[in-house]
Amino acid sequence: MADPHDxxxxxxxxxxxxxxxxxxxxxxxxxxxxxxxxxxxxxxxxIAATAGVTRQxxxxxxxxxxxxxxxxxxxxxxxxxxxLDDAELDTAPPADALARFxxxxxxxxxxxxxxxxxxxxxxxxxxxxxxxxxxxxxxVIHRGQTTGDFAPSLxxxxxxxAVVGLQHTAAAQVMTGRLTVGEAEALCLExxxxxxxxxxxxxxPxxxxxxxPxxxHRRGLPGR
Amino acid sequence: MADPHDxxxxxxxxxxxxxxxxxxxxxxxxxxxxxxxxxxxxxxxxIAATAGVTRQxxxxxxxxxxxxxxxxxxxxxxxxxxxLDDAELDTAPPADALARFxxxxxxxxxxxxxxxxxxxxxxxxxxxxxxxxxxxxxxVIHRGQTTGDFAPSLxxxxxxxAVVGLQHTAAAQVMTGRLTVGEAEALCLExxxxxxxxxxxxxxPxxxxxxxPxxxHRRGLPGR
DNA sequence: TTTATCTCTTACTCGATGTCAAGGTTCTGT
DNA sequence: ACAGAACCTTGACATCGAGTAAGAGATAAA
Numbered sequence: 001m002a003d004p005h006d007x008x009x010x011x012x013x014x015x016x017x018x019x020x021x022x023x024x025x026x027x028x029x030x031x032x033x034x035x036x037x038x039x040x041x042x043x044x045x046x047i048a049a050t051a052g053v054t055r056q057x058x059x060x061x062x063x064x065x066x067x068x069x070x071x072x073x074x075x076x077x078x079x080x081x082x083x084l085d086d087a088e089l090d091t092a093p094p095a096d097a098l099a100r101f102x103x104x105x106x107x108x109x110x111x112x113x114x115x116x117x118x119x120x121x122x123x124x125x126x127x128x129x130x131x132x133x134x135x136x137x138x139x140v141i142h143r144g145q146t147t148g149d150f151a152p153s154l155x156x157x158x159x160x161x162a163v164v165g166l167q168h169t170a171a172a173q174v175m176t177g178r179l180t181v182g183e184a185e186a187l188c189l190e191x192x193x194x195x196x197x198x199x200x201x202x203x204x205p206x207x208x209x210x211x212x213p214x215x216x217h218r219r220g221l222p223g224r
Numbered sequence: 225m226a227d228p229h230d231x232x233x234x235x236x237x238x239x240x241x242x243x244x245x246x247x248x249x250x251x252x253x254x255x256x257x258x259x260x261x262x263x264x265x266x267x268x269x270x271i272a273a274t275a276g277v278t279r280q281x282x283x284x285x286x287x288x289x290x291x292x293x294x295x296x297x298x299x300x301x302x303x304x305x306x307x308l309d310d311a312e313l314d315t316a317p318p319a320d321a322l323a324r325f326x327x328x329x330x331x332x333x334x335x336x337x338x339x340x341x342x343x344x345x346x347x348x349x350x351x352x353x354x355x356x357x358x359x360x361x362x363x364v365i366h367r368g369q370t371t372g373d374f375a376p377s378l379x380x381x382x383x384x385x386a387v388v389g390l391q392h393t394a395a396a397q398v399m400t401g402r403l404t405v406g407e408a409e410a411l412c413l414e415x416x417x418x419x420x421x422x423x424x425x426x427x428x429p430x431x432x433x434x435x436x437p438x439x440x441h442r443r444g445l446p447g448r
Numbered sequence: 449t450t451t452a453t454c455t456c457t458t459a460c461t462c463g464a465t466g467t468c469a470a471g472g473t474t475c476t477g478t
Numbered sequence: 479a480c481a482g483a484a485c486c487t488t489g490a491c492a493t494c495g496a497g498t499a500a501g502a503g504a505t506a507a508a
Contacts, residue, residue, distance in 0.1 A: 018475055018484055043464065054487055059466070154418075158403075158411050165393030166386055173385065187382050194378075195419050242453055242506055267495065278456055283497070 025061050027051040032072050037113035044068075076112045081132050083108060089136055094144030095198055101137050102167060102189055106181070109171045116171055134160040141196055151197020163192045249285050251275040256296050261337035268292075300336045305356050307332060313360055318368030319422055325361050326391060326413055330405070333395045340395050358384040365420055375421025387416045 017025075031051035035042045044065060048055045062068040087100040109116060138160035144150035150159075170188040173179040179187070241249075255275035259266045268289060272279045286292040311324040333340060362384035368374035374383075394412040397403040403411070 020474065021485060024486085044466090045464085055465095056467090056488085057486060060486075063466090065465070151418075154411065154414060158415075161397065162390055162393060162411075162415055165389055165396075168393075169386060169389030172389075179382075187378065187386075190378060191382075191386055191419060194375075194421065195415060197418065244506070245454060248455085268497090269495085279496095280457085280498095281455060284454075287497090289496070 021061070024051070024053055024057060028053065028058055028061065028068070029072060029075060032068055033076075033112060033114065036069070036072070037117070040114060040117040072112075073115070076108070076115060077131065079111070080104070080108050084133065084136055089140050090143070094140055094147060094149040095193060097140045098137075098144075098163070098192060098196065098198075099189055101133075101140065102163075102185070102192060105133075105164070105167050106171075106185055109167075113175070116168070116175055134164055136160075137163060144196065144198075149198060153197070159196055162195060166191055166195065245285070248275070248277055248281060252277065252282055252285065252292070253296060253299060256292055257300075257336060257338065260293070260296070261341070264338060264341040296336075296338070300332070300339060301355065303335070304328070304332050308357065308360055313364050314367070318364055318371060318373040319417060321364045322361075322368075322387070322416060322420065322422075323413055325357075325364065326387075326409070326416060329357075329388075329391050330395075330409055333391075337399070340392070340399055358388055360384075361387060368420065368422075373422060377421070383420055386419060390415055390419065 028047065028051040032047045035047050035050050039046075044058055045055050047068075048058045051058070058068070062071060083104040084101070087097070087104050089097045089101060092100060134157070138156045141150055141159050141163075142156035145152040145156060167188050170179065170184040174181055174184045252271065252275040256271045259271050259274050263270070268282055269279045271292075272282045275282070282292070286295060307328040308325070311321070311328050313321045313325060316324060358381070362380045365374055365383050365387075366380035369376040369380060391412050394403065394408040398405055398408045
C-alpha cells in the first residue's frame with residue numbers, strides 16, 4: 001500500500017520499480033509456482049526461503065497470500081493466452097486447432113501444476129476474466145460446426161468447457177499416477193474429438209491408441 | 225485416542241455410545257455437510273455452533289479437522305454407493321444405466337455440495353478406496369461396448385473417469401451460476417452418451433435441447 | 449439412585465498470517 | 479561519484495484458528 005507518490009505523471013499503472021525489486025518479485029513468483037505446485041499448503045516462509053528472500057519481503061510486494069496466488073494465476077493466464085495466440089487456432093483446420101489447443105494446455109499444466117491442486121480456485125468472484133481459454137476454444141468448435149467437421153447438436157460454449165474439464169480430469173489422473181502423460185494426452189485428444197462429434201478415424205492401420213514409446217514419465221505427487 | 229475401555233469383548237469396532245453422543249455426532253456431520261458446502265474454509269467453531277454444540281465436543285468425537293472431513297467423505301461415499309446400488313446399473317440397458325448413474329450423481333451433488341469445492345481433495349493417499357463410482361460405471365460402459373451400444377475404441381476405465389469428470393465440470397458450472405441444474409443435466413447426459421460412442425438420437429421431434437420448464441433454479445454460491 | 453459417560457467452561461500451547469518500526473543496503477538520477 | 483530515494487532485513491508484536499488438557503456439571507443407562 002503506502003505508495004509515496006501517486007503522481008498523475010505515471011500514465012502506466014505500474015510505476016518503474018527498482019531493479020532488485022523486480023528481480024525479487026519474479027523470484028517470488030517463480031518460487032511460488034514451484035513450491036505451491038508441490039505442496040499447495042506451503043507456508044509463506046517456505047515460498048520466501050525458496051525465493052531467497054525474507055517473509056516480510058514477500059509482504060512488501062504482495063499484501064496477502066491470496067494476492068500472491070492471484071498474481072500467480074494472473075501470470076499463468078497471461079502465459080496461457082500467449083501460448084494460445086501462437087497456436088493459430090483460428091486458421092488451422094478445426095480438428096488440428098483442437099489438437100493444438102490441447103497441446104498448449106499440456107505445456108501449461110506442466111509449468112503450473114499448482115493450478116491442478118485446487119488451491120487456485122479460492123473464492124474467486126463469479127467473473128473469470130482471467131480465463132480466456134474456453135471462449136477461444138468455443139470459437140474453434142463453432143467454426144468446426146459450421147464447416148461440418150464437428151456435430152452441431154451441442155452448444156459450442158458448453159463443449160469448450162467440457163473439453164477443458166476433460167483435460168483437467170486427465171491431468172489429475174497423471175498427478176495421481178494412474179496415467180502417464182502420453183496416455184493422458186492420447187486419451188484426452190481422442191475423447192475431445194469424439195465429444196465434439198468429429199468423424200472417427202476408424203480402424204485404419206498406423207493409428208494404434210496405445211501410448212507412443214519414449215514418454216511414459218509419470219509425474220506423481222511429490223513426497224510428504 | 226483416550227478410549228477408556230478397548231476390551232476385546234467388543235467384536236464390532238464401534239463401541240455402543242450413549243444416545244446423546246450419537247445424536248451429536250450426526251448433528252456435527254450434518255452441520256459440516258451444510259456449512260462446508262457453503263464455505264469450504266469454515267471454522268471448527270462455525271461447524272460446532274451450527275451443530276449446537278461446543279468446539280471441544282467436536283474434538284471429543286473427531287480428533288482433527290481432517291478426520292472430520294474424512295468421516296464426512298466416508299458418509300458421502302456410503303450414501304453414494306447405496307444410491308448406485310439402488311440404480312440397478314448392471315441390469316438396465318447400457319444407455320439407461322448411464323443415465324441412472326448420472327441421475328444418482330446429481331442427487332449426490334445436491335446433498336454434498338462441499339465435495340465440489342475442492343477442499344475435500346486434501347492430500348489423500350494415492351489410493352481412493354472410498355470412490356467406488358468409476359469402477360461401477362466402467363462395468364456399465366464395458367457391457368455397452370460388448371453389446372454394441374457403445375463404441376469400443378476407448379478403454380472403459382478411462383471413459384468412466386471422463387464421464388464423472390464431465391459431471392463434475394457441469395456441476396461446477398451450476399455452482400458458478402453459468403448453467404441451471406436442468407441445463408447441466410441435459411448437456412451432461414448428451415455429452416456422456418456421445419463420449420461413450422452411443423448412437424445419436426438424431427433430430428427427432430420431441431427432444432429439444434433447451435431446459436425443460438419447472439427446474440431452472442440456479443444454485444449460485446452463497447454470500448461471502 | 450447410582451454410576452459411567454458425555455458435555456461444557458476455562459485456559460493453555462503452537463503455528464501461520466499479517467503488521468509495524470528502525471536501521472542497513474542497494475540502486476538510480478544527477 | 480554522490481546524495482537521496484527505494485528497497486531489504488531484522489526483530490518484535492498482534493491475531494486467529496487448530497489442537498490439548500483438566501475439572502465441574504449434566505445426562506443417559508444400570
